[in-house]
Amino acid sequence: ATANIGVVGLAVMGSNLARNLASREGNTVAVYNRSPERTDLLTTEHPEAGFVASKSIADFAASLQKPRTAIIMVQAGRGTDAVIEQLTAAFEPGDIIVDGGNALFTDTIRREKAVRETGINFVGAGISGGEEGALLGPSIMPGGSVEAYKTLGPILSSIAAVVDGEPCVTHIGTDGAGHFVKMIHNGIEYADMQLIAEAYDLLRTAVGLTPAEIADVFTEWNTGELESYLIEITAEVLRQVDATTGEPFVDIVLDQAGSKGTGVWTVQTALDLGVPVSGIAEAVFARAVSSKRAQRAAASALPGPSAQWHVEDNDAFIEDVRRALYASKIIAYSQGFDAIVAGAEQYGWDIKKGDVAKIWRGGCIIRAVFLNRITEAYAENPGLVSLVTAPYFTEALAGTQDSWRRVVAGSALSGIPTPAFSSSLAYYDSLRSKRLPAALVQGQRDFFGAHTYKRVDMVGTFHTLWSGDRTEVESEGSSH
Numbered sequence: 059a060t061a062n063i064g065v066v067g068l069a070v071m072g073s074n075l076a077r078n079l080a081s082r083e084g085n086t087v088a089v090y091n092r093s094p095e096r097t098d099l100l101t102t103e104h105p106e107a108g109f110v111a112s113k114s115i116a117d118f119a120a121s122l123q124k125p126r127t128a129i130i131m132v133q134a135g136r137g138t139d140a141v142i143e144q145l146t147a148a149f150e151p152g153d154i155i156v157d158g159g160n161a162l163f164t165d166t167i168r169r170e171k172a173v174r175e176t177g178i179n180f181v182g183a184g185i186s187g188g189e190e191g192a193l194l195g196p197s198i199m200p201g202g203s204v205e206a207y208k209t210l211g212p213i214l215s216s217i218a219a220v221v222d223g224e225p226c227v228t229h230i231g232t233d234g235a236g237h238f239v240k241m242i243h244n245g246i247e248y249a250d251m252q253l254i255a256e257a258y259d260l261l262r263t264a265v266g267l268t269p270a271e272i273a274d275v276f277t278e279w280n281t282g283e284l285e286s287y288l289i290e291i292t293a294e295v296l297r298q299v300d301a302t303t304g305e306p307f308v309d310i311v312l313d314q315a316g317s318k319g320t321g322v323w324t325v326q327t328a329l330d331l332g333v334p335v336s337g338i339a340e341a342v343f344a345r346a347v348s349s350k351r352a353q354r355a356a357a358s359a360l361p362g363p364s365a366q367w368h369v370e371d372n373d374a375f376i377e378d379v380r381r382a383l384y385a386s387k388i389i390a391y392s393q394g395f396d397a398i399v400a401g402a403e404q405y406g407w408d409i410k411k412g413d414v415a416k417i418w419r420g421g422c423i424i425r426a427v428f429l430n431r432i433t434e435a436y437a438e439n440p441g442l443v444s445l446v447t448a449p450y451f452t453e454a455l456a457g458t459q460d461s462w463r464r465v466v467a468g469s470a471l472s473g474i475p476t477p478a479f480s481s482s483l484a485y486y487d488s489l490r491s492k493r494l495p496a497a498l499v500q501g502q503r504d505f506f507g508a509h510t511y512k513r514v515d516m517v518g519t520f521h522t523l524w525s526g527d528r529t530e531v532e533s534e535g536s537s538h
């Protein structure tokens with residue numbers, strides 16, 4: 059046995075992660091793929107990596123030093139279960155199986171429990187950064203036991219992205235905590251992307267800027283508080299010209315957004331946890347609307363507004379859109395962190411929000427300068443009840459809200475869809491409202507279903523005899 063770490067599954071992500079591991083001092087990497095052609099391809103193309111290649115799981119297990127540590131990089135789903143089964147049979151108590159795919163965290167909880175019964179450690183680790191991140195340094199979100207992390211931590215730290223001298227990896231919490239946090243990362247990723255797309259649409263539709271001009275606007279934005287990987291690559295996508303037609307690339311792409319499911323999981327999970335992640339949800343819904351071909355075709359003749367947006371001062375408008383984007387982004391992250399808090403409570407994980415923000419500063423898709431502000435906010439107050447109430451963000455929202463309101467109002471008047479901008483603003487206004495019309499909803503519920511209500515001035519649970527003399531009675535239900 060010569061290898062200290064192994065990788066199973068050698069598609070692009072697996073191959074790149076294996077190469078990343080091999081490039082770090084002290085690592086010898088064992089590799090295995092179900093079809094041996096891929097293994098051969100990788101070892102031939104990268105002799106410098108010194109891979110220890112195996113054609114069977116038994117040989118792969120034999121090539122690993124104890125405790126054996128192997129990272130599975132296969133398509134999430136049933137394929138993962140099959141590989142886990144094979145590795146569990148070939149490994150021994152104390153060994154570590156890591157799932158580095160985008161697994162649903164409840165699957166990870168189930169798998170961890172089953173594997174633990176054999177004495178083998180199972181770690182679900184979220185890995186973000188796409189193909190390039192896997193090769194050069196991703197952000198890694200491992201769950202699983204503290205014991206497994208003792209062996210795994212140094213290996214993962216050796217390949218993670220580094221920000222301010224710190225590797226973008228931390229033990230998130232037990233069992234499915236890592237995949238849970240990766241799922242929320244992806245939900246935020248969806249919101250971030252949708253917000254940027256809405257900003258682009260506004261600049262294009264309301265002002266008439268070309269994709270190339272908008273690319274320049276984004277490049278400019280990327281020098282300030284919005285500086286992020288997603289803004290940077292958006293500018294590149296907008297600058298791209300289609301070789302076949304000479305048209306902007308963005309104009310020859312079918313406007314139907316796909317998804318692999320992690321955004322949907324985030325929203326489903328948040329609904330179960332009772333956490334309003336409206337910005338993320340609107341981003342998921344926006345992709346769904348875009349792909350409703352028949353409905354969009356049928357609705358395309360529906361009447362629009364009587365007037366188009368008349369932008370008088372382009373620079374002022376662009377700045378309004380930038381501020382609206384920043385404000386909405388703050389909301390999306392705030393909601394995402396709320397979901398992390400609720401998940402941690404529900405599943406018994408001790409997740410340090412500041413650490414999560416820290417490891418998202420580099421390597422991952424949502425990496426951004428902005429994450430520093432979140433890290434600072436949680437460092438100042440780890441028990442922060444909502445990110446929007448941190449002094450820095452309160453101030454940022456104060457400085458952006460007029461722009462935000464102008465953009466949302468203007469887009470409504472001129473018929474430009476801005477679901478994520480608008481719902482984020484509605485959330486912000488709901489949150490800061492002294493009184494919400496939820497009181498009326500309680501009245502309606504009590505009227506038709508005797509669902510009871512609480513009073514602002516008295517302890518207890520009450521019901522009004524709506525179909526009788528409309529007097530109030532104290533309900534027998536619990537006063538909680």
Ligand code: 6PG
Nearest residue numbers: 186187188244317318319320423
């Ligand atoms: C990452 C990405 C990655 C994946 C996206 C794609 O963090 O590296 O999130 O995991 O490429 O989740 O998701 P959709 O296909 O659903 O857009």
